Amino acid sequence: MLTRRKLAVSTAAFALAAGFTGAAHAQQKTVVEFWHGLPQPLGGQLEQVVKGFNDSQDKVQVNPTFKGSYPETMQAAIAAFRAGNAPHVVQMFEVGTATMLSAGPAIKPVHQLMSETGSGLDAAAYIPAVRGYYSSKDGKMMALPFNSSTTITFYNKDAFQKAGLDPNKPPATWPEVADAARKLKAAGVTCPMTFSWPTWTQFEQVGALHDKPFASEANGFGGLNATLKINDPFFVKHLQTLIDLQKEGALRYGGRDNAADSLFPSGECAMIQASSGLRGRIVKEAKFNWGAAPLPYWPDAISSPKNSIIGGAAFWVMTSPKRTADEYKAVAAFFSYLARPEVDAKWHMDTGYVPVTLQGFELAKKEGFYDKNPGAEVPAEQLTRTATTENTMGLRLGNLPEIRNIIQEEMEKAFQGQQTAQQALDNAVKRGDTVLRNFERANKN
Amino acid sequence: MQRRVIFDNKALPYLLLAPQVAVTLIFFIWPAAQALWQSVHLQDAFGLRSQFVGLENFEAVLSDPNYLETVKTTIVFSVSVTVLSLGSALGLAVLADSKIRAASAYKTLLIWPYALAPAVAAVLWMFIFNPDIGILGRALNNLGYAWDYRLNDGQAMTMVILAASWKQVSYNFIFFLAGLQAIPRSVLEAASIDGAGALRRFWTITFPLLSPTTFFLLVVDVVYAFFETFGTIHALTHGGPGKATETLIFRVYQDGVVNHDLGGSSAQSVILMVIVIALTAIQFRFVERKVHYS
Numbered sequence: 082m083l084t085r086r087k088l089a090v091s092t093a094a095f096a097l098a099a100g101f102t103g104a105a106h107a108q109q110k111t112v113v114e115f116w117h118g119l120p121q122p123l124g125g126q127l128e129q130v131v132k133g134f135n136d137s138q139d140k141v142q143v144n145p146t147f148k149g150s151y152p153e154t155m156q157a158a159i160a161a162f163r164a165g166n167a168p169h170v171v172q173m174f175e176v177g178t179a180t181m182l183s184a185g186p187a188i189k190p191v192h193q194l195m196s197e198t199g200s201g202l203d204a205a206a207y208i209p210a211v212r213g214y215y216s217s218k219d220g221k222m223m224a225l226p227f228n229s230s231t232t233i234t235f236y237n238k239d240a241f242q243k244a245g246l247d248p249n250k251p252p253a254t255w256p257e258v259a260d261a262a263r264k265l266k267a268a269g270v271t272c273p274m275t276f277s278w279p280t281w282t283q284f285e286q287v288g289a290l291h292d293k294p295f296a297s298e299a300n301g302f303g304g305l306n307a308t309l310k311i312n313d314p315f316f317v318k319h320l321q322t323l324i325d326l327q328k329e330g331a332l333r334y335g336g337r338d339n340a341a342d343s344l345f346p347s348g349e350c351a352m353i354q355a356s357s358g359l360r361g362r363i364v365k366e367a368k369f370n371w372g373a374a375p376l377p378y379w380p381d382a383i384s385s386p387k388n389s390i391i392g393g394a395a396f397w398v399m400t401s402p403k404r405t406a407d408e409y410k411a412v413a414a415f416f417s418y419l420a421r422p423e424v425d426a427k428w429h430m431d432t433g434y435v436p437v438t439l440q441g442f443e444l445a446k447k448e449g450f451y452d453k454n455p456g457a458e459v460p461a462e463q464l465t466r467t468a469t470t471e472n473t474m475g476l477r478l479g480n481l482p483e484i485r486n487i488i489q490e491e492m493e494k495a496f497q498g499q500q501t502a503q504q505a506l507d508n509a510v511k512r513g514d515t516v517l518r519n520f521e522r523a524n525k526n
Numbered sequence: 527m528q529r530r531v532i533f534d535n536k537a538l539p540y541l542l543l544a545p546q547v548a549v550t551l552i553f554f555i556w557p558a559a560q561a562l563w564q565s566v567h568l569q570d571a572f573g574l575r576s577q578f579v580g581l582e583n584f585e586a587v588l589s590d591p592n593y594l595e596t597v598k599t600t601i602v603f604s605v606s607v608t609v610l611s612l613g614s615a616l617g618l619a620v621l622a623d624s625k626i627r628a629a630s631a632y633k634t635l636l637i638w639p640y641a642l643a644p645a646v647a648a649v650l651w652m653f654i655f656n657p658d659i660g661i662l663g664r665a666l667n668n669l670g671y672a673w674d675y676r677l678n679d680g681q682a683m684t685m686v687i688l689a690a691s692w693k694q695v696s697y698n699f700i701f702f703l704a705g706l707q708a709i710p711r712s713v714l715e716a717a718s719i720d721g722a723g724a725l726r727r728f729w730t731i732t733f734p735l736l737s738p739t740t741f742f743l744l745v746v747d748v749v750y751a752f753f754e755t756f757g758t759i760h761a762l763t764h765g766g767p768g769k770a771t772e773t774l775i776f777r778v779y780q781d782g783v784v785n786h787d788l789g790g791s792s793a794q795s796v797i798l799m800v801i802v803i804a805l806t807a808i809q810f811r812f813v814e815r816k817v818h819y820s
Binding site: 152156159162163180183184185186187334335336337340343344347349480482483486489490491493494496497499512516519522523524 | 569574575677764
């Protein structure tokens with residue numbers, strides 16, 4: 082009650098300062114600060130979701146604030162926590178998961194929040210590949226999945242036609258991709274294929290699809306003592322294929338992170354392996370016929386590929402010395418709203434992110450979204466096509482953003498011919514393991 | 527002795543000094559002290575656990591072959607940027623100082639780039655040199671020259687050096703121009719009458735008389751190349767390809783802000799601080815001797 086009085090007093094003070102006194106209706110509301118890292122137009126769409134929640138009830142007011150890119154949002158949240166001022170909820174990209182989990186008392190696991198506030202959250206409602214990424218080893222949900230994507234292939238049907246390829250039969254395996262890329266090049270396409278998020282699409286996803294570990298200890302889920310496994314002959318062969326294609330001019334390295342994204346909608350590159358979230362931009366910008374297809378696989382490594390893993394972000398609950406039980410209750414109410422199938426399905430259909438709940442996926446199907454938007458079902462189908470194994474749950478590695486950068490750097494050296502594929506991946510493992518050991522040292526006990 | 531006449535009040539000089547001392551304390555001494563403290567500790571991102579590790583962070587940084595590579599990259603980068611921006615600014619200033627039509631228009635145009643934020647300047651360069659969307663980048667590729675700074679160390683380095691120098695040319699230009707205008711015309715005219723050519727006049731009169739300006743700019747440019755080129759590199763290459771354009775300051779940011787390695791990043795800042803203090807001291811000790819302060 083003390084807190085409510087305090088809040089009422091401060092609200093009243095604010096109302097006075099702002100020069101209006103009729104703010105009685107605002108006095109009862111619990112305010113939840115929510116920091117996110119989505120630029121426009123996605124940020125605006127996210128704020129619409131929040132508004133939907135605010136309008137749906139009169140007890141809680143969630144204030145969304147854009148804090149810059151994902152790494153910047155993470156930085157801001159960490160700095161705020163250090164100053165004792167953490168927001169109630171922060172959106173954190175998937176590679177920050179291990180860092181958040183090791184934050185210990187800085188975060189409140191979602192399963193704990195939900196049981197403490199008696200709200201209940203059915204973990205089984207979530208798509209396993211999504212849930213797995215944000216769960217502890219014993220399967221408890223640590224963060225609330227929200228905007229998830231996965232890697233798929235987008236291809237230019239007009240370019241396929243021009244090269245004498247069947248525009249309705251995208252290449253399903255890597256040998257077929259290589260073959261198609263060569264034919265596209267022969268037909269005069271200057272950039273037959275590219276990929277964005279190099280580490281995510283070419284190592285994390287390729288590992289999951291073929292049930293190969295990216296790192297030991299079940300990709301880091303088993304403990305902080307994980308080591309990288311990507312200098313395995315399978316990954317070396319894969320990188321060698323990319324290097325060979327690049328030398329022939331059948332593949333273009335489009336730069337780090339999502340720098341390659343623009344190469345597909347502009348018509349420059351005929352195939353791209355990119356986040357399914359790129360769909361919205363392609364719909365808006367592409368002036369050619371295009372299609373979406375699952376990622377290719379190596380038939381000599383696996384007969385039918387496993388589910389891919391996710392990217393994107395989840396919502397984390399942060400603690401602060403000043404936090405009250407009422408505030409946690411308000412956060413739980415917000416989360417329960419976000420977990421509703423209709424909210425999930427709408428977000429998915431509006432943005433190109435995948436549905437995170439199974440019911441949300443069903444709902445989108447029922448509404449005929451996939452009949453009207455062919456190819457939009459590819460990401461969710463690819464995520465759900467098999468039961469997850471320890472290699473397809475996702476990654477739980479400390480300082481993963483740094484490891485991703487290291488792999489990008491070593492790839493760039495290999496693409497320039499400064500080192501072989503084997504040397505590149507040996508170096509990546511060596512440097513990546515140093516990062517993992519430092520993280521282990523700093524987060525032990 | 528004169529001072530005592532001016533300040534009767536004993537406290538007044540301290541009071542007048544106080545703002546400057548406060549600024550130095552808050553914006554230099556305090557962060558520097560924090561960096562020193564962090565550099566001998568190992569801490570997790572959230573600051574929940576921290577332990578004293580002595581000089582381990584320094585050991586890790588200095589024994590990392592990639593760090594030594596970055597030192598080399600920084601030297602190449604800084605020397606190139608300093609020489610290029612000083613040289614071209616001096617040339618342009620001499621030309622703009624001569625009696626030509628529309629001299630003030632040239633001067634304005636040359637000073638203009640200084641008003642741009644480094645990141646904006648870098649984006650402009652990207653629109654010129656990006657192999658996919660840049661005008662010149664595309665033209666080069668169409669002409670059959672394989673231009674792609676994303677996968678070519680030399681091209682990437684050339685581009686960041688050009689972009690960083692271009693930004694600093696304006697600053698140097700203003701100072702050189704002012705320096706040139708302060709040189710008495712009569713001296714130059716006397717030399718002309720004695721039959722000295724333009725080049726000879728420049729090397730024997732103009733350049734020596736400009737030396738205080740040149741020296742000042744040398745110090746400023748080295749500090750610029752070390753510390754203020756972060757925005758340019760961040761926007762253009764992110765230190766890549768590989769680590770080809772990663773300078774010391776970029777790595778401090780990368781390790782501290784992106785990788786949450788506060789100890790390692792602070793150790794690097796301390797090293798960087800020592801380097802720049804040493805460089806400036808050397809410049810004052812040796813180069814300044816040759817400077818001619820009228």
